[in-house]
Amino acid sequence: MFYDFFKFMAFRLDAEKAHELSIKTLSMFPHASSELFGGDIPHSKRYQTNLNSMQWNFPVGLAAGLDKNAKAVDFFAKIPFGAIEVGTVTPLAQEGNEKPRLFRLLEEQSLRNCMGFNNAGSEQLYENILNSNKLDKVLGVNLGKNKITSAEDAKLDYLKLFQKFKDICDYLVINVSSPNTPGLRDLQRHESMREIFEALEQERKVCTTPLFIKISPDLPLESLEGIVELANEFSLSGIIATNTTIMEEKGIGGVSGKLLTEKAKIVRNRLLDISKEHSNLDIIGVGGISGFDDLWDFWKSGGRAVQLYSSFIYQGPKVLFDIKEGIDKKFQENKLECLEDLFINIQDIN
Numbered sequence: 001m002f003y004d005f006f007k008f009m010a011f012r013l014d015a016e017k018a019h020e021l022s023i024k025t026l027s028m029f030p031h032a033s034s035e036l037f038g039g040d041i042p043h044s045k046r047y048q049t050n051l052n053s054m055q056w057n058f059p060v061g062l063a064a065g066l067d068k069n070a071k072a073v074d075f076f077a078k079i080p081f082g083a084i085e086v087g088t089v090t091p092l093a094q095e096g097n098e099k100p101r102l103f104r105l106l107e108e109q110s111l112r113n114c115m116g117f118n119n120a121g122s123e124q125l126y127e128n129i130l131n132s133n134k135l136d137k138v139l140g141v142n143l144g145k146n147k148i149t150s151a152e153d154a155k156l157d158y159l160k161l162f163q164k165f166k167d168i169c170d171y172l173v174i175n176v177s178s179p180n181t182p183g184l185r186d187l188q189r190h191e192s193m194r195e196i197f198e199a200l201e202q203e204r205k206v207c208t209t210p211l212f213i214k215i216s217p218d219l220p221l222e223s224l225e226g227i228v229e230l231a232n233e234f235s236l237s238g239i240i241a242t243n244t245t246i247m248e249e250k251g252i253g254g255v256s257g258k259l260l261t262e263k264a265k266i267v268r269n270r271l272l273d274i275s276k277e278h279s280n281l282d283i284i285g286v287g288g289i290s291g292f293d294d295l296w297d298f299w300k301s302g303g304r305a306v307q308l309y310s311s312f313i314y315q316g317p318k319v320l321f322d323i324k325e326g327i328d329k330k331f332q333e334n335k336l337e338c339l340e341d342l343f344i345n346i347q348d349i350n
Helices: 002-010 015-028 030-036 122-130 154-165 184-188 190-205 221-233 258-277 292-300 310-315 318-334 339-348
Strands: 060-062 083-089 102-105 110-113 138-143 171-175 211-215 238-241 254-257 282-285 306-308
Touching (some): 015 030, 015 102, 083 122, 083 171, 110 258, 110 310, 122 154, 138 154, 154 171, 154 190, 184 190, 190 221, 211 221, 221 238, 221 258, 254 258, 292 306, 292 318, 292 339
Parallel strands (some): 060 083, 060 306, 083 138, 171 211, 238 282
Antiparallel strands (some): 102 110
């Protein structure tokens, strides 16, 4: 009920202004805000999700982009997210693209953004993380290049960021898939990704922090096998699929939410199919996931952990509690005690 009122007031404002005010409020009053929104689920092995690279205490995480500067980690840690991904961060602070640059697509429960990696820069994010309390939640940092950095020098931006954050987070993500930084998606070409991973090789020899790559839903399906092979060659922990999609009829920028669901699902399912031969890779699903049914589809295809962004904007923390209820129902119907039992038996469960 409280979120309905919160949303009613926020949606009367410009989308980006509402976002900024919300993050500021949640950062100032994390405990009170989390209590108003329902609090957390007590940690137990019942909802624990074991990935190859890490362990979440709930199978749903917060996607990058919502808390770009890690201002509200304390709040997000007090509601039922298993993981919190902050960023995208760039080495230097940057303002991003011209405003307005965030738009609600209300009827489709979707968002369109052309933000352009606006953030306070790596120094500020580092300080914010050090001053935050993630409790027992997993914390990820999403890394991007500055707009002024050339494609040739992009690997140096990612190296600086890797060195900066590798010791204060639980995983890192190379973001080469936002449509809002000119030339960024070109870095998804195999030779460009190879240059980035080669630049990180020496650091990663002495660092065990899991490393993921986040990809676009607009990639040709035939390119995914090469991305999986590259991820294995450089011992990445996995792939986050997917970022936002380009829908020119909706305007410039990237579209997230329900309009993205089917396209992202096709990419995720193909990745899950390819990665069956590479059981060490984690595929984290994001893009158009708006409830338990989407999570269940992902699980049935072989995935384990997902992230939310747009559905959290439209539904609030209720989406997390609804997912918990969906999980509990499957437990009850099949006399199961925990998610690990469910994953073992999932192909026999309707």
